[in-house]
Every structure is written in C-alpha cells, then in structure tokens.
Amino acid sequence: MHKHELPRFLFIFILGITACIVLSYTSLVSGSYSISLSEVWHTLLRIQPDPELDLVILDFRMPRIIIGALVGLGLGIAGTVIQAISKNGLADPGILGINAGAGLAVVAFMFFFLGNSPLDGFFSAISMPIFGFIGGLLASFLIFGLAWERGRLDPQRLILLGIAVGTGLSAVSLYLSLKMKASDFDLATVWVTGSIWNANWYFIIAIIPWFLLFLPIILFKANLLDLFQLEEENVKGLGVRTERQKLILLLCSVGLVAVCVSVSGSIGFIGLMSPHIAKRLVGLKHKYVLPISGIIGMLLVIVADLIAKTIVLPAEIPVGIVVAIIGVPYFIYLLFKARA
C-alpha cells in the first residue's frame, strides 16, 4: 500500500491539474458572449488582438477564473488544516464563523474608509485582505477562546460557538452595510452571499503575496498535522511544541481564509468538502492530502462558478449559493457516515 502512495498521488495531482485547465478553458469560452478556441489563443498570444475580445477575455473572464481558482485553493488547504487541528471532520471556516469575522472587517473597512475619501481601486484592493486577515483572526481567537476549557478544545462546542459567533458577526455586518450609501451597500452585499463576478487583476496582485507567504509554511509543516491526529501526550513526547505549532498553523490557515473572503466573500463548504474528497483519493498523509485538497477546492469553485454564470443567462447566481446547494447534501452524507 505504502509503495503505491506516491505514484497514486502524482497521478491524481496531474489528473486534477488537467481537469482544472480543461474546466478553466470551458469557463473562458462560455458565458453570455461565446468565444471560439482560436479567438482565445489569438488573444492570449497577442496575435492580431481584437480590443473587444481583450475586454471580455482579459478583463472579465481571466481574472474571475484565476480568483476562483485561488480562492478554492486557499479554502481547500485552510479547511484541511483546521479539520486536522480541531480533530473535527465537520469543521469548516464558514461554519466556524471565520468567514463572518473577515467579512465584517471588510465591510467595516468599506464603511469607514471607502465612503469618505476618493481612494483608487488599487489601494482598497491591497488593504482589504489585510483588514480581512485581522477580522478573521479576531473572530477565530474569540471562537477558539470561548471553546477552550480546562486546557482542551471541545470540538462540539467549537462548532456551536462558531455558528453563534458567525451569526452575530453577520448581523453586525448587515447593520453596518445598511448604514452605507446605496452604491457601497451593493458592494457590501457581495460579501454576504459570496460572489466573484467583480474580480479584477488588482485583487489577484493583492492576494498572491499572502498565498506565497502562507502556503509554503503550511506545506512545510504538513507532517506535523499527521502527528496532531495522535493523542496530545504522545506528540509532546516526540518533542513537538504542540501549542506553538498549532498556533502557527492556525494563523496561516486563518490568513488564507481571510484573504479569500476579502476578494470573494463568504463561500462556505469548500473547506469542508475538499479535505474529505482528498482523503478518499490519496489516504491520510497530510503531505499528500494538502495539495490534493487544494486542487479539489479549485475544481469545485471553478465548476460552481461555471454553473453560476451559465445557468441563468444573462443573469448570474452568486457562486456561494451554488456551492451551498452542492455542499449541503455532501455535508449530510458526512453526518450519516460519521460515527456516533
């Protein structure tokens, strides 16, 4: 079994990447304005560029697909880490209220800064992930702090508190967004439902550094996540400073989630589903699970976005809603499977 793990991982990895590329291509050519294969190539390789195609492909569809892929990647990996740390297969950044915290911080940012001074798009695109990170961090400290009792984390209580705190923070977001001007309100509602239709290149530039910072740390520490599945005492016996390592990993995954939320709003269930699918495919070792989970997350968001933008032409369904409709049945399936 162990001998086959690596080839199996590589096979699934390549398969996943190929599927992502094929689906991205499908997403690139479909929409209210159909584009042919040669037109895509001509635009990308700059052969006789057509300004109209440039606009559709380079300014609208490409950033959207890239953002979708990045968000899926981030949520899939963060979900895996959070499930491993909390030893709870039902944990998900959305259910745990981290999304709501990051969303609130972004809404607060828009409320206090965007309304008053004429800031250009680049500045706000750069600052929103930072605010999202702070908000997500505060929310997760609040939730984990409340769930912490006598030196241990009660997983059941963690989920309940997450639901409660998340609902509360969303109520505050709604309250703030109602006090905004109508144009800012429209922008803010994007965060409530989870949508990537307003993606642009600024967002991509703004979030890439964060991914470059957090992803290597998490991947580098993947083996530690395997150890956390053991009993706490055994891990300490192996000479690992568990609390410190948990904190670092948690910070990194909250960072990823917050950055994703700051560009796409609250998309739930990706962080829940991807790790489970990944574990079915490549076993339990986190050095294999993490990358696959990220790829599954990418696939899920790209597919959900493809459905979201093509099913109701010319209107669009927020991608978060599509993900919820796919995700809930899977969640219930997990509940059935989970041992009592």
Next chain:
Amino acid sequence: MQATHNTAAKAILILFPFAFAALAICSMMIGAKDIAFSTVIQSILHFDASQPDHQIIMHSRVPRAIGTCFIGAFLAISGALMQGMTRNYLASPSIMGVSDGSVFLVTICMVFLPHASSLQMILFSLVGSALGVAIVFGLGSILPNGLTPVRLAIIGTIIGTFLSSLASALSIYFKTSQNISFWFNARLHQLDPNMIKLSIPFAIIGLVMAIYLSKSITILSLGDDTAAGLGENTVRIKLLAIISVAILTGISVALAGKISFVGLLIPHITRFLVGNDYRWIIPCSGAIGGIFLVLSDVGSRFLNAPYETPISIVTSFIGIPFFIYLIKRNGGKANA
C-alpha cells in the same frame, strides 16, 4: 418553590395586558413621524379619517404594534414547544430551519403562482414550515445521535442554509429576487392588516393546540420513557406539537419574514421565572415573547434613526450573547 413559580406566572399573565398597552402606545408615538400621546389616544377613541395622523395610526402603527406582539408570542410558544418536546435547549424555529422552509415554499409560490392571494401565501408558508420541521427532525431521528442539541443545531443550520440557498437561486433564476428578498428580511413596518386578519383563525388553532398539549409536554419533558410509562402516547403528542409549531411559525414568517432568536431566548427566560410546568410556560412565553418583540421593534427605530433597522439585527444583538452563554453553561454534550 412551586407556589412562588405559580405566583410569578400569574403576575406575568396579569401584567401582560398593561405592559402591552403601554408599549403599544410608545410604539405608536415613535417613528418616522413622531405623534403626540393625545393624538394617539384620540385617534383610537374618535377616529377621524380626514386627519393624516389618525390615518397613520390606524392603518400603519396599530397593525404594527398588534402584529409584532402576535409574532413574538407565536415564535416564543413555538420555541417552548420544541424545547419541551425534544428536551433540547437549543431547539427553536430559526435555528431548526423551520423559518427557512417557510421562505422556500413562499418563494416557490411567488415563482409559480405570481398572482396568489394572501390566503394562499399563508397556506404555502404553513406547508413550508411543516416541511422544514419534517426534514430537520426526520434527519435528526435517522442519524446516529441526531437529536442531541449539537447535532440538531448543525442539521438545522445546514438545512436552513440549503433551503434558503435554493430559494435565492430559484428567485434569481426566475428574476423575482426583489420580491423575495422581502420575505427573507423581517419587515414589521409593512405588516398588512388584512394578512393579520386572515391569519387569526390559524393562530387560534395553533394556540389552542399548544395549550391543549401543554400538560403532555410537561410530561414529555421528563423524557420519552417516563412519559410512555405514565401512559402518554408520545408519538401522537410529538406529531401534534410539530403541527402546532408549523402553524405558529408559518404564520409568523408569512406576516413578517424571518426573525431569529425570539424562539430560543424567551422560553429559557420564562422557564427561569415560572419553573418547569409547561401549562404555565406556554402562555407566559407567549406574553413575554410578545412584549419582547414590541420592545425590540421600538428599539429598532432608535438604532439608526431616522431609518429603521431590521428587527432581526436587534434580536440577534440580544440573542447571540445569550446563545453563547447557553453553550458555555451546557457544553456541547448531550443535555438530559
């Protein structure tokens, strides 16, 4: 101990009309246009159709005060029934996906029967909340340990998300999202007097059932086995209680959309005041719930004056800390 609890319960029920009258008058005076106390009294006693203030009071503010009180009472009683029946301290209409079921069917009604009458809307809303309860409790009973507080809360939240996602997808697909976002968000300021009148017969059925069941719910709250041992037909009681919950929650959603936390919060406060006898808890929850919602409604006009804040925000601000307190106190473990 029992005697003091009974006194408390009687005091609540006796004070309720006075508290409601005082709050209702406050609620009628305060708003986008402040109206003097004397004008309020005058318009109720000697209605004069030519005066705009009188029109505002009779056609907008009186229905609002009365309707709000009804809704608060219905939600609190639904919550009390659910908590007693399942012995689950987190059971309540908004957490258990009942309200979302209602919103879902109302969406279907608006999409496929765009010219439905108010009565049809109410019926759809009732069927929807029954659907929500059925799915959540159905799954809860099938799943291992599904009826413990945590599991049921998770299932409820998830099913709620699912139904409301489906509803918004449908509404966007059929391009009626604006009408439907009405139903998602509580809108006490648009309470329709005709809807209130139409809902009264349903409300009476629901309330009579709740009160008729109250004694059995007390026995059921001791545990299924004990109740069966005492000769109660537990399945029948649960079924009737669910129907009553579906009716009361369904009407509330039909009247004013989704309002969270009333059904969770009020039964706990009531139990603290009047003890564990559901013959007292159910009517007292109704009284306290009504007063609570009217009070929150008045508060919602101050938070962001001159605009009104959705009532759900106000109830969440009060309800969330309480929810967290309940979780901290009872823990995630099954609560017997």
